[in-house]
Amino acid sequence: MNHLTDRDIQEYAEGHGFRHLEGDFPEGNTKFTDHLAVCGRCRKEVDQYRALFHALERSPGWELSGNFAKTVIGHLPRNVNSRRFTMNNYSLAISIIVIIAGVLAYFIDISLLLDFFSPVFPGNFKLNFMSDIIAFIPVRGKFHLFTGGIMLLFVAVFDYYILQRKYRL
Amino acid sequence: MTEHIDAEKQLVNGILAGNKDAYELFIERYTGLVGHIVFRMVDNPADREDLCQDIFIKSIVNLKDFRFRSQLSTWIGRIAYNCCINYMKKLKLPLLDDMNSEYGAVEHSAGNPAPDQIAEFNETARQVERSIMRLPGLYRTIVTLYHVDEMSYKQIAEIMQMPVGTVKSCLFRARKRLKSLLTGNKQFQEI
Numbered sequence A: 001m002n003h004l005t006d007r008d009i010q011e012y013a014e015g016h017g018f019r020h021l022e023g024d025f026p027e028g029n030t031k032f033t034d035h036l037a038v039c040g041r042c043r044k045e046v047d048q049y050r051a052l053f054h055a056l057e058r059s060p061g062w063e064l065s066g067n068f069a070k071t072v073i074g075h076l077p078r079n080v081n082s083r084r085f086t087m088n089n090y091s092l093a094i095s096i097i098v099i100i101a102g103v104l105a106y107f108i109d110i111s112l113l114l115d116f117f118s119p120v121f122p123g124n125f126k127l128n129f130m131s132d133i134i135a136f137i138p139v140r141g142k143f144h145l146f147t148g149g150i151m152l153l154f155v156a157v158f159d160y161y162i163l164q165r166k167y168r169l
Numbered sequence B: 001m002t003e004h005i006d007a008e009k010q011l012v013n014g015i016l017a018g019n020k021d022a023y024e025l026f027i028e029r030y031t032g033l034v035g036h037i038v039f040r041m042v043d044n045p046a047d048r049e050d051l052c053q054d055i056f057i058k059s060i061v062n063l064k065d066f067r068f069r070s071q072l073s074t075w076i077g078r079i080a081y082n083c084c085i086n087y088m089k090k091l092k093l094p095l096l097d098d099m100n101s102e103y104g105a106v107e108h109s110a111g112n113p114a115p116d117q118i119a120e121f122n123e124t125a126r127q128v129e130r131s132i133m134r135l136p137g138l139y140r141t142i143v144t145l146y147h148v149d150e151m152s153y154k155q156i157a158e159i160m161q162m163p164v165g166t167v168k169s170c171l172f173r174a175r176k177r178l179k180s181l182l183t184g185n186k187q188f189q190e191i
Helices: A006-015 A030-038 A040-056 A068-075 A087-107 A110-116 A124-136 A139-167 B002-016 B020-041 B045-061 B072-090 B115-122 B125-133 B137-147 B153-160 B164-182 B186-190
Strands: none
Touching: A006 A030, A006 A040, A006 B164, A030 A040, A040 B125, A040 B137, A040 B164, A068 B020, A068 B045, A087 A139, B002 B020, B002 B072, B020 B045, B020 B072, B020 B137, B045 B072, B072 B137, B072 B153, B125 B137, B125 B164, B137 B153, B137 B164, B153 B164
16 A cells, blocks of 8 residues: 655644644645545544644743843944935945045036145145046046946946845835 | 735835834744754754844845845745855755664555544653754755745745746655654653
8 A cells, every 4th residue: 555655644634723824735635535544554643643733833931031121121222213424325326426436527628626626735735646647647547537437336336126025125 | 915015015014114113023933944944944942033133134224225126025935045154164064964864664564544632742842852953954944934934936936046847856755855854762662
């Protein structure tokens, strides 16, 4: 006689008397019931599994200290729910700054800007130094700054909405 | 179902608004689930409560990132499971270690159990508990989430970040091992 497999027996035991469990045993399937009617060995296994499932429904014995909730609340950081500046915000902010810098570098005469901010700087050394650097950047380089910013923005958005979304519940 | 989601949203909004009662309700409601996962996966009693605390703190701090794409219990269960995994990795503890194969073979004999015999078996819950503790942590957790917390395969799969098929296989294997372990139990053998 071919006996039922252990998996079949577990499915059968689950499907009969354990409604909340997800046994795949279909109602009205006579293949197993016919076999169980004549096979004491498989019947015994079904009963053992049923008994096991009954025993497993008991909650395991464990307990936490009486003031557990208060301890947790006491350990919470202050301003726990304030909107933090997360990594995503940082990457978005950097992208936008780079884009703005790219636009400025490409379309605006930087020396005018530097003249505008000249009262901020104590001497001419910094202004000259910065002007030299900006003059050194070729037009194509300024354009790269802009496209670089766009790409950074794209990566940040792709990471947040596509990659991270997969792992967010 | 909608009522359930509304209740969860209300609870989450209460916590995000800084309502202390909502904090307490949240902790009270999910202590069972978090406790089951931690107590099944972590053997050292001294570390269990600290780990439970860490899990709740992490959950509350990150609650604003919860998107209601799953049940709140699944989300917290996943945090609890990941914390336990990190704890085990830190201590280099195996998740699926080999079991000591002291359990004997199943003896087969014909006969139906009487209801009172099944009731008798309930008294052997302590032996069942001891047998569960001889299973690897992964099996223990799956068995507990399924049978005690009455979670579906899908929810367990989401918590443990594994395919539903793998959860099912682990559950079947775990219960087979448990049954084999328990055949050494006199009352169980009599069934």
